Amino acid sequence: MALNKMGICHVCGTETTSTNGLCKYHQMLHMRKWRENNKKKVKETQQSKQRKDKLIVINKISKGINCCICCSEKDIKFLTLDHIHGDGAEKRKETGSRGGWMYYSWLIANNFPEDHKLQIMCYNCNCAKRDNNNICPHEEERQLAIKLKEQEDNEKYSLPLFLDF
Numbered sequence: 586m587a588l589n590k591m592g593i594c595h596v597c598g599t600e601t602t603s604t605n606g607l608c609k610y611h612q613m614l615h616m617r618k619w620r621e622n623n624k625k626k627v628k629e630t631q632q633s634k635q636r637k638d639k640l641i642v643i644n645k646i647s648k649g650i651n652c653c654i655c656c657s658e659k660d661i662k663f664l665t666l667d668h669i670h671g672d673g674a675e676k677r678k679e680t681g682s683r684g685g686w687m688y689y690s691w692l693i694a695n696n697f698p699e700d701h702k703l704q705i706m707c708y709n710c711n712c713a714k715r716d717n718n719n720i721c722p723h724e725e726e727r728q729l730a731i732k733l734k735e736q737e738d739n740e741k742y743s744l745p746l747f748l749d750f
């Protein structure tokens with residue numbers, strides 16, 4: 586009896602010369618699926634590393650407080666790094682980081698260099714600050730309220746004493 590080199594695809598039953606029990610078509614499908622699964626896995630690993638890096642950086646920069654320094658937002662998904670002096674674009678460029686994730690891992694790898702003056706803000710405060718001469722409108726309001734209060738107090742204390750009688 587001649588040696589039969591033909592196998593049968595165990596998915597569709599087609600005769601095949603391959604030894605792994607798959608016809609050409611199903612072998613191709615199998616490979617494609619494997620690649621897709623792999624890609625997904627690589628992406629998932631990457632994302633969980635990025636999430637971990639972000640947690641580390643936020644925790645370190647906020648000294649464990651983990652909220653927006655301006656409005657106290659606590660949800661990590663809303664939090665981001667703010668360059669106190671508004672020099673974020675330059676600082677990030679110096680590190681060669683494309684995007685926030687690379688900057689997070691750069692900071693960790695470089696042990697948080699002193700000349701990167703950072704604080705934690707939510708995206709809201711961060712964007713508003715950037716568009717408002719490097720001061721969040723929340724902070725502006727607070728400063729104004731303090732000033733008004735001081736003025737009020739000054740006026741109160743500068744009233745002539747005899748009005749008390």
Ligand SMILES: [Zn+2]
Nearest residue numbers: 594597608611
């Ligand atoms: Zn098949």
Ligand SMILES: [Zn+2]
Nearest residue numbers: 653656707710
């Ligand atoms: Zn905020």
Ligand SMILES: [Zn+2]
Nearest residue numbers: 655710721723
């Ligand atoms: Zn704010």
